[in-house]
Amino acid sequence: MNRRVIFSIVIMLTAWGAVASAQSLAECIATAREHNIGMQVADLQVQRARRMEGSYFEMERTELSLSQDPTSGGSPDNALTLSQEIDFPTVYGKRRKLLKAETQVEESRLQLTESELTRDVSAAYSKLLYWQHVEALLCQNDSVLGEFVRTADIRYKNGETNRLELMNARQMKAENGIRLREAHDETMAAQIELQQLMNTSETIVATDNYLCVQPADDAWSFAATPQGQLLESEQVRSERELGYIRQGFTPSLNVGLRHQLVISGINPYDVDRSRFDKGNWMGFEVGVTFPLFYGSQKARQSAAKLDVEIARTKRELAERKSGSELLIAKNAVESARLSYDYYQSEGFPAAREMRHLSRIEYGAGEITYLEYMQNLSSALAVEMAGAKATDALNQAVIKLNFIKGR
Secondary structure (H helix, E strand, O other), rough: HHHHHHHHHHHHHHOOOOOOEEHHHHHHHHHHHOOOHHHHHHHHHHHHHHOOOHHOOOOOOOEEEEOOHHHHOOOOOOEEEEEEEEEOHHHHHHHHHHHHHHHHHHHHHHHHHHHHHHHHHHHHHHHHHHHHHHHHHHHHHHHHHHHHHHHHHHHHHHOOOOOOHHHHHHHHHHHHHHHHHHHHHHHHHHHHHHHHHOOOOOOOEEOOOOOOOOOOOOOHHHHHHHHHHHHHHHHHHHHHHHHHHHHHOEEEEEEEEEEEOOOOOOOOOOOOOOHHOOOOEEEEEEEEEOOOOOOOOEEEEEEEEHHHHHHHHHHHHHHHHHHHHHHHHHHHHHHHHHHHHHHHHHHHHHHHHHHHHHHHHHHHOOOOOOHHHHHHHHHHHHHHHHHHHHHHHHHHHHHHHOOOOO
């Protein structure tokens, strides 16, 4: 699309009160990555997962108790007790690895979200290009038909033709006006779709050349794609979770300190505890807790093993499906490129020449208005089909690039 058409679209939108912004595909993708709500949510989830990594060293609450038993004098019951339960050291290492795996999953999901956003913005941008081009073609055709109506009117007034020619000319211009309005509505819809993806209120005008995306190279590895990386990280997470659940069979450690403390103000039975004036007693306690009944723990471990198998199977299934989709997408690109090449090399030049010669020959009276209208309709049909073929190639390439993880 040439600069004159783009400038005309911007001026038209500005006149209607819309804030128009002419942008390339790269600019739209950059804006979407920065402002898209889905990207922001995915980024926040990554930040949350990273902060959760600091919670790997989590212990049970420390217990502090003060006891006073007047009937037992200065026994250990009259004590300030501090106790703490500690997991086996390997538990903390496994929990840390699990939390890091959770972070990797969120980072992979962020990359997939970014890849999907790039695909969606590219598809919406190509659609906008298509409807802008169709609208420009219909505007051009409207101008030609307007000239034809004026010529037919003059010829009718001069008695050179009948009223039928003038009626047909007016009808064709009216029908073209309807198609032009429909194309304009589709252009507005494409702009709104792009605005939503970019999270902006500005009306976007596409400025790139019509073939806005090129296919990537043939090298492909599912493991290197965002989807492959996400499924791989989910499999690693399930394996780390299994390792963490297995720590449920390990014992826990209990450590306690007791400090004999006689509180003289609390002695309702007037027990004589003066023999403890020379000092307080200190004691400690060390113990081990272990699961004696571990049926539920075995069930959790068994379920975690199945989660690992499920994650592995999902990844294999996705890789096979992606490989099939890749072949289909390649074939679609090749077919679309054949149509695109035809219109670029033969269709568009022939349509332009048909318009030019028809206008000259009709003005010279060498062809009838019926032949003129038929030639104009044929030229417009070729140009519209060519625009559709170009959009089909764009969409096919966009899908292929997404499957390849580009």
